[in-house]
Amino acid sequence: MIEFAHVTRTYGPKTAVSDLSLAIPRGELFALLGPNGAGKTTSIKMLVGLLHPAKGTIRICGHDVVADPRSAHLHVGYVPDEPCLYDKLTGREFLWFIADMFGMPRHLAGDRIDREITCFELGEFADDLSESYSLGMKQRLVFAASLLHDPDVLVLDEPMVGLDPRSVRIVKDLLAARTQDGMTVFMSTHTLAMAEEMADRVGIMVRGQLRFLGTVKELRGQVALEANSLEQLYLELTGSGGGGS
Amino acid sequence: MIGRAAPGESIRLIGLEEEARLFLRLRISLVWQAVRSMVTGSRLRLSLVIVLSGLFWGALYGLFLEAFTFLDVLHADVVPLLFNAFFSSLMVMLVFSAGILLYGGLYCSPEARLLLTLPVRAETIFGHKFREAMWFSSWGFVLLGSPMLVAYGVVRDSAWPYYALLLPFMLAFVIIPAGLGGICCLLLVGWLPRLRLHLFTACVTLACLGALWFGWTLVTEPEADTMSAAWFERAFSRLRITEQKLLPSWWLASGLLEAARTDRSGRFDGTSLAEAVKFLSLLVANALMVQLVAGGLARVAYRRGYSHLAGEVPAKRRRRAGWFDRLLVGSSSSPGRPLRLLLVKDLRIFRRDISQWSQFLIFFGLLGLYFVNLRSFNYHNTYASMIGFLNLAVVGLILSTFTTRFVYPMISLEGRRFWILGLLPVDRDQIVWSKFLFSFVGGVVPCSVLVFLSDCMLGLPWRLIAIHEFCCLLLCAGLSGIAVGLGARMPDLRESSPSKISSGFGGTLCLVLSSLFIMLVVVVAAMPTHLFLLSRTLGPTLMAADGLLASAGGPWGTALSMLVVALAGLAATVIPMRLGLRSFRDLEA
Numbered sequence: 131m132i133e134f135a136h137v138t139r140t141y142g143p144k145t146a147v148s149d150l151s152l153a154i155p156r157g158e159l160f161a162l163l164g165p166n167g168a169g170k171t172t173s174i175k176m177l178v179g180l181l182h183p184a185k186g187t188i189r190i191c192g193h194d195v196v197a198d199p200r201s202a203h204l205h206v207g208y209v210p211d212e213p214c215l216y217d218k219l220t221g222r223e224f225l226w227f228i229a230d231m232f233g234m235p236r237h238l239a240g241d242r243i244d245r246e247i248t249c250f251e252l253g254e255f256a257d258d259l260s261e262s263y264s265l266g267m268k269q270r271l272v273f274a275a276s277l278l279h280d281p282d283v284l285v286l287d288e289p290m291v292g293l294d295p296r297s298v299r300i301v302k303d304l305l306a307a308r309t310q311d312g313m314t315v316f317m318s319t320h321t322l323a324m325a326e327e328m329a330d331r332v333g334i335m336v337r338g339q340l341r342f343l344g345t346v347k348e349l350r351g352q353v354a355l356e357a358n359s360l361e362q363l364y365l366e367l368t369g370s371g372g373g374g375s
Numbered sequence: 376m377i378g379r380a381a382p383g384e385s386i387r388l389i390g391l392e393e394e395a396r397l398f399l400r401l402r403i404s405l406v407w408q409a410v411r412s413m414v415t416g417s418r419l420r421l422s423l424v425i426v427l428s429g430l431f432w433g434a435l436y437g438l439f440l441e442a443f444t445f446l447d448v449l450h451a452d453v454v455p456l457l458f459n460a461f462f463s464s465l466m467v468m469l470v471f472s473a474g475i476l477l478y479g480g481l482y483c484s485p486e487a488r489l490l491l492t493l494p495v496r497a498e499t500i501f502g503h504k505f506r507e508a509m510w511f512s513s514w515g516f517v518l519l520g521s522p523m524l525v526a527y528g529v530v531r532d533s534a535w536p537y538y539a540l541l542l543p544f545m546l547a548f549v550i551i552p553a554g555l556g557g558i559c560c561l562l563l564v565g566w567l568p569r570l571r572l573h574l575f576t577a578c579v580t581l582a583c584l585g586a587l588w589f590g591w592t593l594v595t596e597p598e599a600d601t602m603s604a605a606w607f608e609r610a611f612s613r614l615r616i617t618e619q620k621l622l623p624s625w626w627l628a629s630g631l632l633e634a635a636r637t638d639r640s641g642r643f644d645g646t647s648l649a650e651a652v653k654f655l656s657l658l659v660a661n662a663l664m665v666q667l668v669a670g671g672l673a674r675v676a677y678r679r680g681y682s683h684l685a686g687e688v689p690a691k692r693r694r695r696a697g698w699f700d701r702l703l704v705g706s707s708s709s710p711g712r713p714l715r716l717l718l719v720k721d722l723r724i725f726r727r728d729i730s731q732w733s734q735f736l737i738f739f740g741l742l743g744l745y746f747v748n749l750r751s752f753n754y755h756n757t758y759a760s761m762i763g764f765l766n767l768a769v770v771g772l773i774l775s776t777f778t779t780r781f782v783y784p785m786i787s788l789e790g791r792r793f794w795i796l797g798l799l800p801v802d803r804d805q806i807v808w809s810k811f812l813f814s815f816v817g818g819v820v821p822c823s824v825l826v827f828l829s830d831c832m833l834g835l836p837w838r839l840i841a842i843h844e845f846c847c848l849l850l851c852a853g854l855s856g857i858a859v860g861l862g863a864r865m866p867d868l869r870e871s872s873p874s875k876i877s878s879g880f881g882g883t884l885c886l887v888l889s890s891l892f893i894m895l896v897v898v899v900a901a902m903p904t905h906l907f908l909l910s911r912t913l914g915p916t917l918m919a920a921d922g923l924l925a926s927a928g929g930p931w932g933t934a935l936s937m938l939v940v941a942l943a944g945l946a947a948t949v950i951p952m953r954l955g956l957r958s959f960r961d962l963e964a
Contacts (some may be wrong), residue, residue, distance in 0.1 A: 141686050147509060155787075178492045181681040200388055203494040210492075214485040216401075218408035230397050231493050233387040259408065330545045 131156045131283055131316040132177070137186035139172050145280040148338040150186070154331075156282070159305060159315040161329035163322065165368050168319040171211065174287045177316060178208045190283055204232065207276030211287040212218040213268040217261035221252055221271045224260060225278060232279040239278075246274035252301065265292035273301060277308070284308070286317040290324065302328060322361055336368050394499040402506070432522050439526035447530050453720030454527070455632055456615065461523075462624035465619040466552045467582065469512055476508035480562060480678065482684050491681060502674030505557050505666075507557040512556075513549040520545060533635040534643035540634045542650060544627055547658035551623045554665030558672055565676035590709035623658060630654030633961065635720055689959060713801045717809035721741050721785070725817075731781055737771050741822050744828040759833040764901040766829040767843050768893055771850045774818050775889035778858035782814040783885045784876035786862040786959065807863050807959050809950065823847050839904065845937065846900045849944030860951025861885045863959040892947045897938050903932035 131167055138148040147169040154160045162170050169218060171342050175181040176188055179199045188195045190266040193202035215224055222243065229239035247256050250270040260268065269292045276284060284305075290298050305315055305328065319325055326346050334342040334349075413421050421532050443880035446454055481504050490500045528537050561684055568734070619625055634651035638644045700719045746766065789806060826847045829841045876882060909931065943961070 176660075180491055180681065181685055196678075200494040200496065203492060204386060206492070207493045210488070212485070214489040216405060216486070218405045218412070219401075223404060227397070227401060228493070231389070231495060233389040233393070234385055238385055259412075262535065275901065290700060366510065 131158075131192060132347070133187075133189040134173075134177075135187050135189075136370060137176065137183045137188060138171075139175075139176060139181060140184050145338050147176070147183075147335075150340055151357055152333065152340065152343065154314055154316060156314055157309050157312045158330045159309045159328055159334045160317065161318075161325035162316070162318045162335060163325055163332055164318075164335035167337075168368075169338040170335055171287060172338075173314070174285055174318055178206060178285055180186070189275055198309065204279075205282040207245065207279070207281035207284045209276050209284070209286045209289050210271075211271050213265070213272040213292075215260040215263075215268055215271065218259060220259055221256040221274075222247070224271065225256075225275055228275045228278055229289065232257055234279060242280075244277050248280055248305065250274045250297070266294055266297060277304075283314045283316065286315065286319075288318060288320065290319070290321060322364055332365065334367050341367050349352075387769055388494055391496065391499070393503070394495055398499060398503045416880075419880055420878065423887065424885060428518065430522060435519065436522035436526050440529060443527050443530040455628060456618065458628035458631065459617040459625055462548070462627050462887050463521075463619075463622055465516055465520075466548075466622070466624050469516070469549060469552035470556040470559065471582070473505075473508045473553035473855045474560045475556075476505060476511055477560045478564070480504035480508055481560070482681055487681070489679065491768065494573075498670040498673045501561075501677055502666075502670060503667065505553065506508060509549060509556070511551040517545060526946070528635055531635045532637060534637055536643050536648055536651075536732075537634040540655060541631075544630055544634075544655055544658065547662045548623055548627045549653060550662035551658070551665050553636070554662070555671045557669045558665070561669070561672050561676045561680060565680035570895045581711030588959065590751070606776040623661060626654045626657050626661075630658070631678065632898050635863035659844060688949050713799075714812070716811050716812055717801070717806060721809065726815060734765055734780075735821075738777075739825065742770065742773065742825055742827065746825060746832055759835060760904055761901075763830055763835050763839060763843060764897055764904075765831050766833075767826055767850075767900075768897040769827075770822050770825050770847065771854070771893040771897070772890065774822055774851065775854050775886065775893060778814055778818070778854045779882055779886045779889060780877050781873065782810065782855065782858040783882055784873035785813075785860045785866075785922060786859070786955075787866040787868060787876045788871070788873060803960050803962075804956055805861060807952070807956050810862070811859045811873050813854050814859060818855060819848060819851040822851055842900060842904075842933070844935070845930075846896055846940055849940060853896070853944045853947030854889050856948035856950075856952045857888050857892065858885055860953070861888070862956035864951070866959075866962065888947075892943065895943050896940050899936050903929075906932065 132152070134150045134152040137147060137150040138145065140158075150169075150173065162173065164170050172181060176183055177190070177195065179195045179202065182196050190202040191205045195202040195203070216227075219227065223248065226239065229243060230348045234242065249254055250273055250276060252270060254266075255263065255267060260271065263271065273289075289301065293301065302324075309315055309330075317329075329346065331343065331345055332349060333340050342352065344352070391432060443454070446457075469689075481501065484504075487500065489503070490503075524541050527536070528541075601604050617624065630651045630653075633647045633654065636644050636647035700723065786807065789810075823844055826839065830843055835843075861881055861884060865884075867876045867881070877885075
């Protein structure tokens with residue numbers, strides 16, 4: 131479903147992502163972990179076509195995101211770290227705009243918009259201008275928009291920022307249900323507990339390189355025996371443990 | 376819950392026309408909502424904009440009507456030259472402004488980031504942002520050009536086809552330079568990422584130098600010769616460079632001149648109208664061609680350029696002005712230190728925000744250039760004094776746009792970071808006073824230098840120079856007081872964009888009050904001088920009036936006017952500041 135093949139991306143002299151090769155099958159929830167500046171957001175921006183790799187290729191459902199971006203985007207839903215909306219559109223108008231962009235038939239679009247509004251509890255403010263929304267409300271609307279066309283691949287960059295505990299629960303349940311239905315999720319996060327709870331596999335990036343790829347169970351088995359919590363394992367891998375407790 | 380349908384059944388890639396319709400609907404919704412919120416939320420601002428635009432349009436129409444009537448009688452042959460010069464310089468400006476606006480819209484806006492992750496064509500995104508940039512860069516042309524062209528039609532007694540063709544001509548014309556600006560922008564970002572800034576800076580510098588040189592050669596004639604028929608002849612001969620048949624500005628000028636032509640009976644001339652339509656077709660064809668080329672280029676270059684630009688590494692900042700900041704802060708732990716630290720913070724933000732200092736530099740630089748050239752116009756004493764006061768008003772008005780645009784939003788922007796300042800051991804009053812000091816010192820230095828320059832170039836006596844400098848000092852204090860005081864009284868803590876803060880109700884009020892204050896100060900200060908000069912020009916036949924005017928314009932009149940000016944300055948500084956300080960003390964972030 132998602133395939134990174136020897137992907138490298140540079141910013142001037144700095145290599146942000148180095149020779150990343152990764153394949154994520156249908157129905158898997160993959161969590162990308164790593165410290166700040168590790169290359170997580172760059173990887174995600176390349177996956178959604180905002181950045182082009184200096185070397186290598188990225189494919190979504192078989193479509194090259196650089197050579198054929200529109201076909202690739204048709205299969206993707208994207209929730210960025212900073213929600214972007216049109217201030218002078220209402221939440222419902224924004225959802226209609228996205229539905230039209232994906233060429234959805236009117237009746238189906240109407241049903242899906244109602245479904246997402248109910249699912250993310252947007253009903254109370256769906257007809258207000260989005261300039262009046264709080265960060266959490268904006269994030270919920272972006273989630274709704276990204277799932278409107280039932281994408282094959284959902285890309286999430288720090289998805290829980292700004293969400294209240296109830297919304298976090300809704301998102302977690304929804305992701306679990308959608309992955310069961312065959313949707314692939316590629317998520318970057320700092321929240322280790324969330325990765326532990328939800329991810330089928332995790333990848334740990336450090337300074338642009340994938341240091342670890344596997345399940346949480348495999349991760350536990352690979353790192354030092356005395357490290358008994360996932361946090362400690364993570365700190366060991368990323369080299370930021372510093373001997374702290 | 377509705378079951379998950381197979382993607383192939385529910386979604387598809389939409390066609391180019393569908394994309395265009397979708398973005399048109401989006402644009403209409405955005406404009407409609409913006410107009411609605413302006414009508415409901417900013418009535419004062421909207422009314423002011425409409426009234427002032429109407430006044431501006433009317434004044435320009437009157438001016439052009441007079442000018443064309445004069446030219447029609449004596450120099451009808453120079454009209455094509457003037458049209459060509461006007462439209463060609465406008466074309467250059469439109470290329471630059473559309474290019475800069477498109478750069479911001481295509482490569483730096485959050486909207487572009489959203490659209491690039493959707494299944495939409497790159498050329499559609501370009502087209503969407505292109506129309507936006509074209510509108511923002513060319514509305515001034517419509518406001519400035521329409522009174523001129525309507526006035527020309529009235530003077531030439533043109534028939535209705537001329538007026539009907541005005542809008543199509545303008546629209547077809549603006550697409551060409553805007554499209555060229557877009558093409559330049561795409562090429563620069565897509566293929567010359569590393570050279571982009573340097574190339575752009577070089578182009579702008581060259582264009583500015585060229586314009587300055589051209590302006591200089593027009594005005595630096597021997598003093599006695601200025602404004603004479605020979606001077607006009609020489610100036611116009613230099614403008615002939617703009618009459619190039621390959622330039623769209625020539626097609627526009629020629630088309631409009633043909634459309635305005637009438638036969639002896641005052642009806643439109645069929646042959647001329649056909650010529651006009653031919654020129655319009657030429658413009659439309661080229662506008663479509665430019666759009667086609669720009670769209671094609673966007674398809675190839677936009678996504679690639681966006682990615683390239685994101686890979687650019689900003690140059691490391693050098694601490695060139697660090698010594699100045701350290702000098703300002705000082706090493707002592709005196710009670711004024713927090714105030715100075717706040718000042719240094721604002722100074723650093725000003726230095727690092729190119730939009731602030733570049734506008735400051737451009738406006739005051741142009742004003743300086745104009746003042747330096749004042750000596751070329753050999754003014755009579757009465758005119759020199761009047762122009763001195765008008766220049767003082769212009770300096771004040773330019774400063775008031777800066778205080779409204781940049782100083783008024785400062786407290787609102789500080790309010791958003793209130794948790795930083797709120798936790799520091801800094802008195803809230805000091806925050807407000809630091810803004811006032813920043814604005815006052817930043818304004819008084821360039822303004823007093825400019826006013827002094829203007830007065831010296833006009834050859835005004837020391838008494839008038841002292842009066843102007845005194846007024847300038849009070850204007851800077853009053854304008855700073857109004858901007859900072861109102862900014863603290865009506866902060867907008869939710870908005871992060873300074874331009875949006877300054878364009879709200881408070882910002883509009885600040886600009887209106889500032890303008891009224893400037894008018895009051897300048898009129899009151901100018902009155903005694905002009906009464907005095909008037910008394911000297913009335914002659915012996917009006918002795919009674921002469922005596923009255925002379926006494927009003929004498930030392931007592933001047934002293935009284937200065938007292939009124941000082942009181943107005945004091946009121947403009949103290950009243951808003953007191954209101955602002957009281958309000959800011961009680962502010963809950």
